[in-house]
Amino acid sequence: MADHRRRCPQPARIIVPLVALCAAIAVAGILPRRAASITEAQELKNPLAGNPEEIQEGAFLFRSNCALCHGLGARGGSRGPDLSRGVWNHGSSDADIFHTILSGIPGTLMPANDLTDLEAWEVVAYLRSLTRAPPIPIPGDRKAGEAIFQGDGNCWLCHMVNGKGGRVGPDLSSVGSRRSPDFLADKIRNPNKNLAPAQMEPQKEWPYDAEAVTVVTHDGKTVRGVLRNEDTFSIQIMDLQEDLHSYLKKDLRDVTHEGKSLMPPSDQEILSNVQLRDMVAYLDGLRGPTAEAKK
């Protein structure tokens, strides 16, 4: 059985009651439910680190709780980043990862997970077992990728990065911390694969990439754009001029879901494998202003 005792804070003047409290907790064998503060969390170390049985437990937990977004083997999926590279976007200490698992990351798709502390540590142990140290940098020339994005590639027409660019496509300012390099490469080659559902719900994400849609009003006006939201009775669209439109479906003669993204596919004639590698290196480096500040 692993040692689950809580680390005790050290300030001298209140040490007596704290020692008593910690001793009581240790005797009772209670693992702290959650670190109460960042300072406290930073002191936490994975009590299960390196234990092969616990790593195995963590692997099961990961598959049933995390693989849906982060992919099997934590190699990244359609909704979450690769966690096997040793690149951590929200803090790289054991305590940071433990916290992220239990509390989630507001403003991202990462939810708070209903795991016990022991289970969270098992997942941390599993993730650490995958990680190669030091992190392997992905190949490609970021500068060359940026030149394509901002130049001939015309990506900026639809995608915003750090406040500059278009609005029709998703903002990519932090896409490197949200998606794996493999996912990004696949998305550039095959943008129509696995489009997100357009409806926004409490338990769904705001569409990261939505499909193209064309509506025709009863008086014959045609509007083409990307879905911003849709329900049984109404539809919300952003057209190519970045104007928002809202319609009741009963006022439309036709609604066509095109089953594809407005983003054009880029095969090897349009974008060579070397250029693709450069683009992915550039996008992978986009980790948002907060990530920069943390460094």
Add this chain to the structure above:
Amino acid sequence: MKLRFFLLAASLAALVSGSARAQVAYDQIVHSSRQPENWVTYGGDYSGSRYSQLQQVNTTNVSRLAPAWVFQTQLAGKFETTPLVINGIMYFTGPDDHGYALDARTGRAIWRYERNLPAKIPACCGRVNRGFAALGDLLFMATLDAHVVALDAKTGNLVWDVEAADYKLGYTFTVAPLAVKDKVIVGISGGEYGIRGFIDAYDAATGKRAWRFYTVPGPHEAGNETWAGDSWSRGGAPAWVTGTFDPNLNLIYWGTGNPAPSDDVSERAGDNLYSNSVVALDADTGKLKWHFQFTPADAHDWDATEVPVLVDLNLDGRARKLLAFANRNGFFYLLDRATGKFLLAKPYSRVTWASEVGPDGRPRLLPAAAESKDGTVVCPAAAGATNWMSPSFSTQTGLLYVSVREQCDLFVGIPQAFHPGHPYIGSVYFKPADERPWGALRALDPLTGQIKWEFKYVSAPWAGVLSTAGGLVFSGDMEGYFIAFDARLGKELWHFGTGAPVYTSPITYALDSKQYIVITSGGALFNFALVQ
């Protein structure tokens, strides 16, 4: 002063005389259709019809339906309750085993109950509760920490509290109990944790357990041979949706859930009785009268925890006691509810795992749906063609209304070791690339399984259905609309945006000669009536 005292004494006397009769007698539940102003049991009546004789709100005036009042619980979590309404008071539960009594006229709270639950409960799918049962002056709640409790309907005070099982091992309750005669019937949840499922009956007055039916037979019991080795001991087969009752046959009908682990059959070779079945139990003893298994040796998490709706119809020129079951596996079934005899099955959604259900009631499997190393796309998805949300059977139209999920999953099997109290699933599911899930409300002819009409939703719904003698059907969608339909034609007649997904079934009641229609959504309970 004297007059005031006299009035006080008189009103006290009235209260005392009022309390002399039980609020809900068993006979009242048996004959609930004669009292459509109340909603006395989970399914509206013992047959699970969710059909009301009220017709003040009807196809010609439903466009004038508007909110009468809204009650905000201010709780987070899925609000999956079915409220009860008894003599002008509304009783319902909320997430985390909260309970409420409201003045059904105004929505003002009369009492509130909150259970002191453990912080961590192994519950697969949310800390939800699906409602109270009522009998006499008591309300019954089955709790997330696997207790059954009785509350005083007038005060919310705890009357008794019994433990059914150990929640730390994955046993939980989310079900609304069913009150039958002098007993309270509950079914356990926990199919994702390798529990051994059961259906329990408790004495309503004392809380003493009257009987237990294990949904997985133990050694030397018939059916145990359908489990390889000791796999029965962690076989799952929970019973987490309220069943139905036939007072004449004295049989309780209850759906059972998936075998555990839900998607890995490697260690539980066999049919795995009585998982994914409907069981007919003697109401007095809990003895099994018959069973029918919809999905033997299930590998897709297709719990048969849908409501077994009891319908009395003429079949081949004879009046028959039937059981209609729109199953999570994509087939609609019709059974003889006296004998359990299989009568027909027909797909009511996209089905890729079986070509048909044979005359023996067993599915004819398609090889394309077999497990493979890289995963297999199967329709319906793990959440099923429908799920626990209640269907409704209208005696006016003779149609069964079912919320349908058109969705497929990529099932990837991953064998998983069993540890008590930990998830025991053996698979992960993914939305297949380019798959666009959607949904519908479908009206089925229960005698043929034919789809008479459908109304399409943009996404797969979790809301149940209510039908009324006003020629109406009510349901909701994941985008938050509460919708009224013409029961015969399926035409949408009215809708209201509640602002959060609808996760339960509507009810209706009457007070002061006014019909009300109720749905919960988000943390709120919405109550609608006609605008004058």
